[in-house]
Every structure is written in C-alpha cells, then in structure tokens.
Amino acid sequence: MKPVASLIGLAGLLLLAPLGAGAAGKVSFTKDIVPVLRANCATCHLTGQEAGNLKLHPGAAYASLVKVASVESPLKRIEPGAPERSYLMHKLDGTHLDAGGMGDQMPFGADPLDEGTRNLIRRWISAGAPNN
Numbered sequence: 001m002k003p004v005a006s007l008i009g010l011a012g013l014l015l016l017a018p019l020g021a022g023a024a025g026k027v028s029f030t031k032d033i034v035p036v037l038r039a040n041c042a043t044c045h046l047t048g049q050e051a052g053n054l055k056l057h058p059g060a061a062y063a064s065l066v067k068v069a070s071v072e073s074p075l076k077r078i079e080p081g082a083p084e085r086s087y088l089m090h091k092l093d094g095t096h097l098d099a100g101g102m103g104d105q106m107p108f109g110a111d112p113l114d115e116g117t118r119n120l121i122r123r124w125i126s127a128g129a130p131n132n
C-alpha cells in the first residue's frame with residue numbers, strides 16, 4: 001500500500017510541477033506589461049501633467065511606477081515583491097479606497113482590465129517588479 005501511495009504522490013508532483021512552472025513563469029515588463037499600459041493607460045497618462053501625475057508610455061512607465069510614491073495614497077505605486085502594498089494594483093482591482101486612496105478604478109471610464117491581465121501584473125510585482 002505504501003509504495004503505491006508514494007507512487008501516486010510522485011505522479012501528482014510530476015503532473016503539478018510543469019503546471020506550477022507555467023503559472024509562475026517569468027513575466028517580462030517589456031513584453032507583457034508595457035503593451036497593456038500602452039493600450040489602456042498611456043492615452044491619459046502621457047506627459048505626467050495630467051491628473052494622477054504619472055507617465056505610462058513605454059519609455060517612462062518603469063521610472064514612473066516602481067518605488068515611486070503615489071499622489072493619492074500613502075502607498076508606493078509599485079512596491080517590488082508586494083502587490084498588496086502597490087497602489088497601482090489597488091487602482092486596477094478597485095480596492096484603492098480601502099487602501100487609503102481616492103478617485104476611480106483604472107482604467108478611468110472604461111471596463112476594468114480582465115482578471116488574467118491583472119494577475120499577470122500582480123505576478124510581475126510579486127517577482128520583484130524587475131525591469132526585464
């Protein structure tokens with residue numbers, strides 16, 4: 001009985017390992033995040049002079065977000081390794097008021113980003129928000 005149980009356990013591990021790697025695969029800022037920001041955010045957040053005071057076009061997004069203090073809340077816009085302490089994530093999830101922030105969920109005036117896209121950004125922040 002015991003060897004069978006461990007065989008089943010092993011099979012489970014072998015099955016889960018590749019799935020786990022897929023779900024936790026590396027997210028690239030340039031390839032995965034920048035296109036989302038360009039398509040959904042940069043139209044408004046372009047020069048940094050607009051409400052929100054941040055630039056989200058490809059050349060400026062990283063420097064405007066990572067470890068930069070939010071203007072609306074006590075949080076950083078992105079706190080590497082901590083999506084729950086990253087104001088940007090709260091603005092995308094619609095939990096920004098609970099996080100001590102203000103204003104509307106982003107993208108302003110449009111449907112929220114789908115859950116898969118938000119989770120991609122969350123994973124990138126969890127991985128330390130690398131400029132990769």
Ligand code: HEC
Binds near residue numbers: 052072077107
């Ligand atoms: C239609 C214009 C518009 C679009 C599109 C838009 N925003 Fe905003 N954003 C605003 C305005 C206006 C504010 C300030 C008022 C508010 O928060 O509701 C703001 C504020 C913010 C803030 C708060 C900044 C801070 O330092 O506290 C963040 C973060 C943000 N936006 C991120 C995004 C992201 C990410 C996207 C794309 C998914 C996006 N926005 C799309 C108009 C927009």
